[in-house]
Amino acid sequence: AAGVIQSPRHLIKEKRETATLKCYPIPRHDTVYWYQQGPGQDPQFLISFYEKMQSDKGSIPDRFSAQQFSDYHSELNMSSLELGDSALYFCASSSAVLAGGPYEQYFGPGTRLTVT
Amino acid sequence: AQTVTQSQPEMSVQEAETVTLSCTYDTSENNYYLFWYKQPPSRQMILVIRQEAYKQQNATENRFSVNFQKAAKSFSLKISDSQLGDTAMYFCAFISTGNQFYFGTGTSLTVIP
Numbered sequence: 426a427a428g429v430i431q432s433p434r435h436l437i438k439e440k441r442e443t444a445t446l447k448c449y450p451i452p453r454h455d456t457v458y459w460y461q462q463g464p465g466q467d468p469q470f471l472i473s474f475y476e477k478m479q480s481d482k483g484s485i486p487d488r489f490s491a492q493q494f495s496d497y498h499s500e501l502n503m504s505s506l507e508l509g510d511s512a513l514y515f516c517a518s519s520s521a522v523l524a525g526g527p528y529e530q531y532f533g534p535g536t537r538l539t540v541t
Numbered sequence: 542a543q544t545v546t547q548s549q550p551e552m553s554v555q556e557a558e559t560v561t562l563s564c565t566y567d568t569s570e571n572n573y574y575l576f577w578y579k580q581p582p583s584r585q586m587i588l589v590i591r592q593e594a595y596k597q598q599n600a601t602e603n604r605f606s607v608n609f610q611k612a613a614k615s616f617s618l619k620i621s622d623s624q625l626g627d628t629a630m631y632f633c634a635f636i637s638t639g640n641q642f643y644f645g646t647g648t649s650l651t652v653i654p
Contacts, residue, residue, distance in 0.1 A: 458641075458642070460642070462584075466646075467632055467644040467645060467646050467647050468586070468632070468642070468644050469644075470641045470642055470643075473641065481641050483641060513584055515586060517586075517642075529574075529588070529591060530588075530636075530642065531588070532578075532585070532586035532587075532588075534583075534584075534585050535584055535585070535586075537584075
């Protein structure tokens with residue numbers, strides 16, 4: 426079965442640079458979530474989108490922005506990168522109407538961002 | 542605010558034995574879902590099992606089962622016949638109407654051959 430796709434899988438950036446992470450949800454999933462997992466930490470919710478509209482916002486820094494496009498894929502844009510932004514960034518998707526509903530999120534493999 | 546607590550940072554179990562991972566949570570919501578996710582060394586987040594709060598029957602999924610005590614706000618995971626592939630970090634997670642997951646800090650489980 427198709428899973429959540431994230432690209433790139435690994436990304437190395439320097440301080441103050443910009444990074445863009447992409448997420449392609451499972452087909453027919455309408456909701457996308459972004460999480461940040463620092464080294465040895467539990468995943469922290471950043472932001473979510475439902476039907477291309479922002480649905481919930483967590484601990485996302487102002488330097489980060491995200492959007493969901495008409496094909497339901499999502500991009501997380503990160504500017505003025507800091508060393509502390511080094512983390513594993515997960516995207517998850519769910520469906521508001523399919524079996525499992527909005528409460529069953531399927532996670533992508535993550536993008537490992539390293540800021541040097 | 543919702544909080545999820547996993548009080549066991551590390552656990553180990555002999556292969557083929559049974560182990561129980563603890564999770565407690567705090568919420569004022571009445572309708573919510575609870576999950577256990579597994580994160581092996583590959584760092585992939587894999588759904589293990591989920592429980593709807595309105596269901597009294599404990600969820601089971603092959604060798605994995607939960608003990609859901611709603612009044613006590615407890616949600617433990619039992620792994621039977623532990624296998625080497627069960628070695629991973631296990632996260633307890635909570636979600637309610639906000640659709641935002643709240644994760645516990647994780648329990649690192651090692652299955653010993």
